[in-house]
Structures are given as C-alpha cells and as structure tokens.
Amino acid sequence: MANALRVGLAGLGTVGGSVVRLLAENAALIAARAGRPIELARVASRTPKAELDLGAASFSTDLASLPHGPVDVVVELIGGVEDAGALVEASLGAGRAVVTANKALLAERGEALFALAHAQGLPVGYEASVAGGIPIVEALRGGLAANRLDALAGIVNGTSNHILTAMENDGQDFAAALAEAQRLGYAEADPTFDVEGVDAAQKLAVLAALAFESGIDFAGVHVEGIAAIDIEDIRYARELGFVVKHLAMARRHADGVAARVHLALVPERVLLAKVSGVTNAILANGDAVGSTVHIGPGAGGMATASAVVADLVALARGHLPVPRPATRRLPALGVRGLVCPHYLKIPAIDQPGVFAEVAEVLSRHAISIEAVIQRPQAIRPDAEPWVPIVILTNDVAETVVEAAVAELGGLGGVTGTITRIRVADL
C-alpha cells in the first residue's frame, strides 16, 4: 500500500475526540477507501484528554508547532476565528493541506483563505463546517456541478431545531430543551451562537459562497434567533397548518444575494416541516435537476467526524480540490426587498371596536387577511381582559408590514408586543 497520509490534528473537543475514535475504529475500511492508511501522526490541544487513546500520535499543547512537524494535512478543530485563522494560514504557508470544521472562520475569512490556498495549490476540505454529517459541500460542488443554483433553504442549526421540536412535541420550555442539546454535545461552546442564529448564518454564508460562486458579505446576512418564540405561537401556527422552524435561506438576484436566518412558518406538508430534533436539511434548487433535499444529523461528535474523515479520504485519493478563488463579491441584500405572508399575534384589550381598529390599520396598508383566530384567554381576576388576535396575512412587503406593525403597536387597544413571523417562501 502507498505511504500513509499523515494527519496533524488540532483540537480535542467533541469533534476532535470523535475524529480520533473514528480513525481508529474504522481504520481498515478507511484505508481501503483512501487507497492508503490515514495515520494520526500528531495531535495538538491546549487541554490534554487523558481518556483518549491517541495511538502512536505525538501530543503537544503547542498548536503553532503543528504545521511544522512531519504532517501532510492539518485538521483544524479548535474553533473561533483568530487562533484558528492563524493556524490555517501557517499550515497553508508551510505547504500543508487543510481540513476544517470552522464555519465562523470560513464565513468571515473564507475568501482570503481560499485565495491563499489557491496560490499555494493546496486543497482545503470543509465538509464538516456545515450541517454536521450531511455531505452537502460535496453535493453542491460535485453532484450538482452541472446546475446553476439560485436558491438554498434549510435547517442548519441542530440545537435550535432540537429546542423547537421539544417545545412543540413535549411542551418542554426553552431552557430545558437547550440544556438537553448541550448535554448531548450539539451546542456551540457559546450556545447563544445557536439560539441567536449566528451559527446558522455562518453556515449559510459558507453554502451560498459555494453555490453562487461568489464572495458573500457575512455582515450583510439578516439574522434573527429563536428566543422570541412562545409555545402559544407554535400551537397557533399548527392550527393554521404550519410548523415553526428556524430557517436559513439564500436567493441569488441580479443585484446581490438575499441571505437571511429567522423563524418561519413552514407549511406542514413540506418536507422541511417534518425535520425534527438535531436533524438538519438543506434544500437546493438547480436549473437542471430541480429541487433537491439533503437531510441527516446536523451536529454531534461522530456525525461531524464523519465529514472530517470524508475530507481526509478524498485528500488521500487526490480528490480534494484546491479552492477556486471568488471572482466576484455579491452584495448581501438581507430582507429589505422581501415579499411574503406573515403571522401576526396582536395582544388586544377585549372590548368592542378593537378588532375593527386592527382591521382598519391593515386595510389602510393594503394588507389582505388570509385567516384569523381569536379565542378567549384565561385571565387573572385582577387583570384587564385581553385576547390575542392571530392573523395570517397574504403576501406583504417587508417595509409595509413593518410600518403596519409599528402603527398597530400604537393603538390604545393593543396591550403588548406584537409577534411577527414570516411565512417561508420555499
């Protein structure tokens, strides 16, 4: 058999530890598929993990020395942007191929790092950076290579989807569902990245750059998290025939890319609505193939290690490509030009004329109503009677609905914050 591919692994967190295990447990089949052994030669981590069997690999706490040792590829699994960016640059500078799971790094600096890798003629694998174990990078780059891709939509944060599913199916509250996702090893080191949508936005930027062959202005991605969701909204949405999901969506337009991450009502008949727990799913539309959906475990040590090792196998076979530098940069358009139906929940005083006032504001903004739910609410004896008025609108432009919601909030009969959730235009 040919010479082994010598791996230098940086980081022994959830994913790093799983890569060590996977390379050992499936060594024979990995070597057979790679055409040569994949050997863990060196490991660097700030924190040693005594419980992990590193086999013959040498260990160091000095991350910076890793690219300068006898390795063919550096696997960057330390996360974050600054230190990881320095390590990837040093690795490419030292003539090492790179495999990374770091979506934050790629979203913020991918263009520059890919240009460096291209200049050096070195492959970069980043399958593990998006949607855990789903081979979506390979699908977009390889299987869908014949297509012009204009739209992507998906559930790309397992933690958020786990929380929404637990709230819907088990009536679990937000905090308990998040704690469970953390215990299972799905959440980021800082879970606010999951629930505030940052993690999903980073993954969307990585996918959109690949699908649309363009640099993407990550700062221009519109990001909303899931914290505003109330179990009541999940139940009303069901009544209206929808499931509430946290979606990442990107669409290419002539003047840029509309990229956004936010809660959305997904029609319950659509496949994305049925994606539950930590599972991720990405819908990619190609002009030749039509609509494709890629589904699987989106987080977790072994699922993500599966993607890391797939890149190593491709590298060992000489199939991992050198990134092509972006030839253009498409402006991020966010949600300004968006037109879609909306779910509105308006807390209103339960007295004559309030509904008419609400309807009048909507009418004046030319917002057409598709469905309404208004049901008496259990109230405290000391409180003023109020009801949530739930309205599903027809298509309405973002700026129009914003103005209408601001006006509704100022009505004397409206008693609190109005909830607004867009309906997905898949």
Ligand code: HSE
């Ligand atoms: N924290 C991420 C998620 C997993 O919950 O999807 C790694 O990307």
